[in-house]
Amino acid sequence: MVLWSNRRIPRTELARRRPRVAPADLAKVDFTELVPDPVPFLGQAAYIQLEFFESLARAVATAPSLASKAGLSRAAGIALKQHHALVAEIRRLEVVPEEVMAPFAPAVDRFRQASAGADWYELLLGIHVTSGMLDDYFSRLAEGLPRELSARVRAILDEAEWGAVLHDELFAAIESQVEPGLSDRLALWGRSLVGDTLLMARSALRASDSRDRGADVEPVFTELIAAHTRRMDALGLTA
Numbered sequence: 001m002v003l004w005s006n007r008r009i010p011r012t013e014l015a016r017r018r019p020r021v022a023p024a025d026l027a028k029v030d031f032t033e034l035v036p037d038p039v040p041f042l043g044q045a046a047y048i049q050l051e052f053f054e055s056l057a058r059a060v061a062t063a064p065s066l067a068s069k070a071g072l073s074r075a076a077g078i079a080l081k082q083h084h085a086l087v088a089e090i091r092r093l094e095v096v097p098e099e100v101m102a103p104f105a106p107a108v109d110r111f112r113q114a115s116a117g118a119d120w121y122e123l124l125l126g127i128h129v130t131s132g133m134l135d136d137y138f139s140r141l142a143e144g145l146p147r148e149l150s151a152r153v154r155a156i157l158d159e160a161e162w163g164a165v166l167h168d169e170l171f172a173a174i175e176s177q178v179e180p181g182l183s184d185r186l187a188l189w190g191r192s193l194v195g196d197t198l199l200m201a202r203s204a205l206r207a208s209d210s211r212d213r214g215a216d217v218e219p220v221f222t223e224l225i226a227a228h229t230r231r232m233d234a235l236g237l238t239a
Contacts, residue, residue, distance in 0.1 A: 036141055036142075036144050036145060036204075038145055038146070038149060039090070039093060040103075040104075041138075041142070041145070042086055042100065042153070043090065043097070043100030043101045043104060044104045044108070044203075044204055045086050045138050045153070045157070045204075046086035046087050046090060046097065046101055047101040047104045047105060047108050048134060048138075048200075049079055049080075049082045049083035049086060050080075050083045050101075051108050051109070051111075051112045052083075053076055053079040054112070055115075055126070055127050056072055056079055059076075059123055059124055060072045060076060062120050062123070068169055071165045071168070071169065072166075072169070074162070075162035075165040076162075078159060079131075082157070086153070086156060089149065089152060089153060107200075107203065108200075111130075111200050115129075115130050115193055115196065115197075117189060121170065121173055121185075121186060122185075124170055125166075125170060125186050125189055126189070128163065128166040128167065128170065128231065129190055129197065130200075131166075132163055132227065132228070132231055133194075133197045133198075133201065134197065135157050137224060138153075138204060139154050139157040139158055140220060141204060142154050142157065167231075167234065167235065170186070170235055174186070174235060174236055174237070175236070187232070190232050198221055198224065198225075201224070202221075
């Protein structure tokens with residue numbers, strides 16, 4: 001059962017706002033040697049973006065204030081635009097998007113359910129953490145795609161605006177102490193999300209390459225965790 005507070009979140013100027021860490025900041029691993037298969041790569045990336053949109057739509061529906069609904073609806077619109085752009089890239093390869101995405105649906109659906117949390121604030125943090133880590137990772141993995149496709153896909157995934165919207169909502173709630181113990185609860189929830197998110201990232205590599213290349217990209221997983229820590233720090237939470 002989903003529970004959320006009916007108290008209105010104060011809207012204040014957030015001096016400490018920091019956008020999602022850009023993929024360019026990640027560890028220097030040559031992803032061009034991995035050469036992911038474009039079809040499954042795009043299928044999984046497109047379906048994950050669709051799930052982010054659905055989670056954001058749920059956050060809009062259960063938001064405690066009109067201001068929160070407005071901001072999150074803009075974020076949902078950006079996520080949906082990213083999904084449509086990735087679907088367009090699939091169509092460029094002359095394959096049916098629904099058929100390409102379908103094999104990834106069960107695992108991604110389970111991942112979305114596992115990261116939904118117990119209330120509205122945990123839902124927001126779940127989206128913030130998982131979208132930040134996975135968009136960073138998929139953007140880096142896209143370096144192995146053919147050059148023009150790589151540039152287009154990375155431009156799609158590097159959209160960071162809606163990550164800032166989630167940060168603002170969470171930061172305002174934490175700073176205003178909208179409910180007792182919220183920061184401690186969210187810090188614990190954020191730590192619990194890391195393992196499942198890294199497993200989802202590893203599944204993207206396995207879908208695109210039959211070889212075990214986990215060791216080759218381990219530095220990137222390490223930096224994904226470091227970027228997650230910075231996101232949590234920006235919210236005043238302990239990772």
